[in-house]
Amino acid sequence: MDQIILQILNGLDKGSAYALIALGLTLIFGTLGVVNFAHGALFMMGAFVAVTVSKLLALSHKVVDETRTDFLGKPLQVDVPYVYDWFGQGAGDTIIDWAVPISILFAIPIMVAIGFIMERGLIKHFYKRPHADQILVTFGLAIVLQEIIKYFYGANPIPTPAPSAFTGSFDFGVAFGFDPNAIIYPYWRLVYFFFSIIVIGAVFAFLQFTTFGMVVRAGMADRETVGMLGINIDKRFTVMFGIAAAVAGLAGVMYVPINPPNYHMGMDFLVLSFVVVVVGGMGSLPGAVAAGFLLGILESFASMSAVINILPGINQIIIYLVAIIILLTRPRGLMGRKGVMEE
């Protein structure tokens, strides 16, 4: 029982990332009809906003320490962060420690701007082109973006830890009457799960309870009629592209303490996120979220050694296997609507 709870918890945080990326993908597909293969790159860009903010907050000047030597035997140059000079060491350490949550404030405008530039600068020219063209151009864009990141940040992962208040793990076993250490779960992964719920809730609330959201939903249902009512739906869809980019970016920002980011992390999530979108149903926002969590949990269960012993290799194919089964039984995905991607 404890192993089942543990794998559900594991699946939730993985599913959170899938759900956030798939939500953005679906928003873009549902509004603009674009299959955006650069969406994983937006997740990666968000992660590197956190890396950049962390580096900026820890920006230092050199102070020579005559008592110590460097690897060449010269007097050691010690890095002293500017925030120490400005706020004192205690406050400076706290600021550097909280770099990842602080990054959220920067990530939202930066990612919206990146999304806006992407959409206006490149993707809008491909609205009326076949999906294959869209896939090619956005995939190419993803490669360009990740090579830019690699040029500036290198190929190695960059450790970007969570605030020290959230390091360590919570013993659910003790809290729920199991043996100690039976269900251990890191605090930051819990934070990630709740953060994703808040972001997903905010996006749904925005679409459901604002006039802007209502127009967007109307545009998603019948773009032509909304346009005939004199509403500039393209402008609103561009904003939605920016919001989708911000959602992917925020998913990336909060993910960096879970695994140190590298330039390739977007590609690692991209294919799985597309499977999530297809399983959830093309264009269905609730479907994307539900499928994200479902596939995350299934992937966790398939990684249990007891399962692998019975079905070797199942951990590598489970998501695709489920996708095949669902598409065979429900061709439109879990919550897909009739007519989407069927023309």
Place this chain on the structure above:
Amino acid sequence: MNNSTFSRRRVLKTGAIASAGLALPTYLRADGHTGFTNAPGDNEVILGFNVPQTGPYADEGADELRAYELAVEHLNGGGDGGMLGTFSSKVLDGTGILGREVKYVTGDTQTKSDAARASARSMIEKDGAIMITGGSSSGVAVAVQALCQEAGIIFMAGLTHSNDTTGKDRRANGFRHFFNSYMSGAALAPVLAANYGTDRKAYHLTADYNWGYTTEEAVKSSTEALGWETVNAVKTPLTQTDFSSYIAPVLNSGADVLVLNHYGGNMVNSLTNAVQFGLREAQANGQNFEIIVPLYSRLMAKGAGANVKGIFGSTNWHWSLQDEGSKAFVQSFGTKYGFPPSQAAHTTYVQTLLYADAVTRANSFNPCAVVEALEDYEFDGLGNGKTLYRGADHQCFKDVLVVKGKENPENEFDLLEIVEVTPVEQVTYAPDHPQFAGGDLGTCNPGA
């Protein structure tokens, strides 16, 4: 009347024959026929540096390339000479190799076997490289080594740790200076027993490819020989980025040690996840839970950050070594580039010097002469103490470093501390050891 012999048909025929001739690999052309592939001219010799310039090991590849450039500089008489001054062999005098200036071309392995073979082939056929060296993966090393064997080119392997490179996939034209999985296990096990005791239960997470298997096998057999029990060994996909679902069950498995047979991004992520799940603070079987990383790399340790603190592993070389060779190399590399070299940089620098030295001692670029000069060659002064290039399998035998993640690093490079220099006798094995079985060097191929 037109007496011209240049008919359209004839021009086309002549052009086609000329094009075909030019397109032939250099080693099949008449000018390459001097008994072996890509025989150099009188003025220069070209070496081929095949390193990952893109892909996940690009940083390691960049460090290898820096070391190669430094080696070429030293061979041509530039810089401070680096390890040429400490090398026990004194035949290299800074005038290139056999009086020819050393030039080089580079290829990008992308850490993919097919791409690595394509770039090596291009350097051999188009650029006339006489020797290929580099790489940061065993899959790539084995693939390129086989290609070099076919082409009649010497392959001086870069960073490759799998037993198979000088085991079942060994080739007469290939040589490895870097240590291997068996040596890691043999060096680590006694240190682990001394620090953690002999009553331990280990759980292995192993990258699901060739290097992972040989490392798991090596560490398992070495630790079990000292009394440890292996509770479980789970293969993890090479493409895995989040290891939480593999790590979460470890605490409840009855194990009290987690062995991460992972390298590169896998290692960074699995170690980070293991620390997140509280394994470092946990207790199991009445003992502190421990984590082990059999193969350490400073560049990878940097990616894992503070998570490496106190964790044992092994490494081929470390910049903090205080022998004259290591000091000279660190001084030379650090002065030129501003930071200390990695173990990948060290092994590639050393391999270049060893090749140049072998050619000079053999007084020939002929691969078979080079093979003969390198086989059973003993040397010193290159950073690992006395070393033997064993003729039976073309594997270097030297001391192995057992290291530990440093608790209080003083700077960004000060991530690992040397716990023990394991003497070479302890990591030496018979050429027909079961972990290296099934291989055959064959005979050297001079090509042409």
